[in-house]
Amino acid sequence: GPVLALSGVTKSYGSHPAVCGVDLAVSPGEVVTVIGPSGCGKSTLLRLAAGLERPDSGEVRVGGRVVAGSTWVPPERRRVGMVFQDHALFPHLDVAHNIAFGLDELPRSQRAGRIAEVLELVGLGHLGQRHPHELSGGEQQRVALARALAPRPTVVLLDEPFSSLDANLRTQVRTQTLAALRETGSAAMVVTHDQTEALSMGDRLAVLKDGVVRQVGTPSEVYESP
Ligand code: ADP
Numbered sequence: 001g002p003v004l005a006l007s008g009v010t011k012s013y014g015s016h017p018a019v020c021g022v023d024l025a026v027s028p029g030e031v032v033t034v035i036g037p038s039g040c041g042k043s044t045l046l047r048l049a050a051g052l053e054r055p056d057s058g059e060v061r062v063g064g065r066v067v068a069g070s071t072w073v074p075p076e077r078r079r080v081g082m083v084f085q086d087h088a089l090f091p092h093l094d095v096a097h098n099i100a101f102g103l104d105e106l107p108r109s110q111r112a113g114r115i116a117e118v119l120e121l122v123g124l125g126h127l128g129q130r131h132p133h134e135l136s137g138g139e140q141q142r143v144a145l146a147r148a149l150a151p152r153p154t155v156v157l158l159d160e161p162f163s164s165l166d167a168n169l170r171t172q173v174r175t176q177t178l179a180a181l182r183e184t185g186s187a188a189m190v191v192t193h194d195q196t197e198a199l200s201m202g203d204r205l206a207v208l209k210d211g212v213v214r215q216v217g218t219p220s221e222v223y224e225s226p
């Protein structure tokens, strides 16, 4: 079954629904991009999947388990990895300790190996002892991805992950990110307002408008349908 499933998920702020009756599923190993204009509810949808928001109605499942609906499972117990636009690394911790932060459930003896493995995965094997301010923007984003992948989450959620990067770097980090997801076989939901990004990363795209999923399909189904 799907690693992430949203069913009839609705969330309003005041009287205005930000997300309205959304059904969306992500299969194992699949990358689904959520695209749509600013304010259409993309970020809210991701936050509902992550557990940073509670739905007013509907259900969220991660790995088949209900995490919102008949029960509530908080973000840290959902087995989801998260990557945000502003990477949100801890400035006072070096890269290795930033990654170690999410590994408290892994036996201590395995942590260094796992950290080295994910740093290698994102091509930063030599930078474990640097602090975030000693890294470029692109390197910081790759550390954020390594940190999200390190606990081997059921699904990775990325919210405008490359928006803070300039155009050249954005393409490069996007390619590296997709390669890392593929290499680990990780399923992901990627929120973006960038059509090129959505097309190049997504096995499937969900087009969101005014909180409603208008279209779901492969890039060619979505953009070549009459
Ligand atoms: P997107 O990510 O597509 O730009 P958002 O999910 O951020 O869209 O926002 C969807 C709608 O919900 C917008 O109308 C936005 O103003 C509103 N919204 C989002 N978060 C909040 C909040 N915490 N309080 C009130 N309104 C919000």
Ligand code: ADP
Pocket (backbone or CB within 6 Å): 096, 097, 100, 108, 110, 111, 112, 113, 115, 116, 127, 128, 129
């Ligand atoms: P503490 O600061 O609590 O003593 P450690 O110094 O052991 O913790 O570091 C936390 C984790 O990060 C440990 O598993 C450690 O082996 C690992 N670690 C520290 N530095 C590196 C590095 N440069 N590369 C890979 N793993 C590292």
